[in-house]
Amino acid sequence: MSDVELLKPLRYRSIFISDTHLGFSGARADFLLDFLESVQCDTLYLVGDIIDIWEMRRRGLRWPDSHNAVVQNILKRARNGTRVIYIPGNHDEMFRDYAGMSIEGVSIELRAIHECADGRRLLVLHGDEFDTVVQCSRLAARLGSRMYAWLIRANHWVNRIRQVFNRPYWSLAAHLKHRTKNVMQYIANYEEALIHEARQAGVDGLVCGHIHHAEITDQSGVLYCNDGDWVESCTALVESRAGHLELLRWSDVRETLKSTSDDVADGRAA
Numbered sequence: 001m002s003d004v005e006l007l008k009p010l011r012y013r014s015i016f017i018s019d020t021h022l023g024f025s026g027a028r029a030d031f032l033l034d035f036l037e038s039v040q041c042d043t044l045y046l047v048g049d050i051i052d053i054w055e056m057r058r059r060g061l062r063w064p065d066s067h068n069a070v071v072q073n074i075l076k077r078a079r080n081g082t083r084v085i086y087i088p089g090n091h092d093e094m095f096r097d098y099a100g101m102s103i104e105g106v107s108i109e110l111r112a113i114h115e116c117a118d119g120r121r122l123l124v125l126h127g128d129e130f131d132t133v134v135q136c137s138r139l140a141a142r143l144g145s146r147m148y149a150w151l152i153r154a155n156h157w158v159n160r161i162r163q164v165f166n167r168p169y170w171s172l173a174a175h176l177k178h179r180t181k182n183v184m185q186y187i188a189n190y191e192e193a194l195i196h197e198a199r200q201a202g203v204d205g206l207v208c209g210h211i212h213h214a215e216i217t218d219q220s221g222v223l224y225c226n227d228g229d230w231v232e233s234c235t236a237l238v239e240s241r242a243g244h245l246e247l248l249r250w251s252d253v254r255e256t257l258k259s260t261s262d263d264v265a266d267g268r269a270a
């Protein structure tokens with residue numbers, strides 16, 4: 001029996017994912033597909049930068065089978081009754097032109113309000129309009145995204161080597177970002193802008209993506225949830241039947257599932 005089969009499927013009321021960057025070579029479509037095949041939910045929110053049109057325009061069309069399989073998985077869910085809501089981001093902004101429409105059962109919206117099982121209302125948006133780097137300077141954004149692409153490639157090779165030595169997935173980019181003071185300040189400013197927006201909208205909290213930094217934090221009564229990304233950290237925000245919100249770091253969950261199944265296979269677990 002494979003390790004996933006032991007706990008499959010994990011059931012949630014809703015799941016939020018963003019920044020999957022399909023079409024970009026740094027996308028962890030393998031982890032994402034594994035995640036999607038292991039979970040079920042009533043509502044799936046795609047919180048932007050799902051398909052990386054920017055990157056495909058720059059480097060030409062890349063559409064590996066694993067990226068295609070992710071899209072097929074999502075479309076199949078929509079056909080089978082999962083509510084799928086797609087909020088385009090800045091890397092897939094061309095889909096914003098289709099806001100208000102439903103394509104293949106996927107509703108496209110610029111923003112959404114999610115009502116949790118416990119009645120809390122959350123504003124769901126990608127968040128790029130609050131990114132001062134993107135807003136103020138397109139050049140800075142481009143330079144940033146090039147450096148970022150380089151970092152992601154380096155990350156890929158680090159992890160290929162770690163794989164050879166049977167080490168778990170580790171994000172070089174996330175590691176470096178957390179060590180840079182400017183980046184921490186930038187994250188803080190971004191959070192503050194979004195919390196302000198949620199307050200204006202009169203909701204209890206918000207769900208966003210964009211900055212590839214997964215987090216749940218309560219800031220003076222407003223809940224800030226960032227669902228992370230599938231380029232570096234492989235994270236999703238999930239809501240339980242009772243309305244409890246938590247972050248799943250899929251590479252960690254995978255390791256846990258793997259060790260549990262090893263235990264079972266060895267007859268060590270009850």
Ligand SMILES: [Mn+2]
Binds near residue numbers: 089
């Ligand atoms: Mn974005």
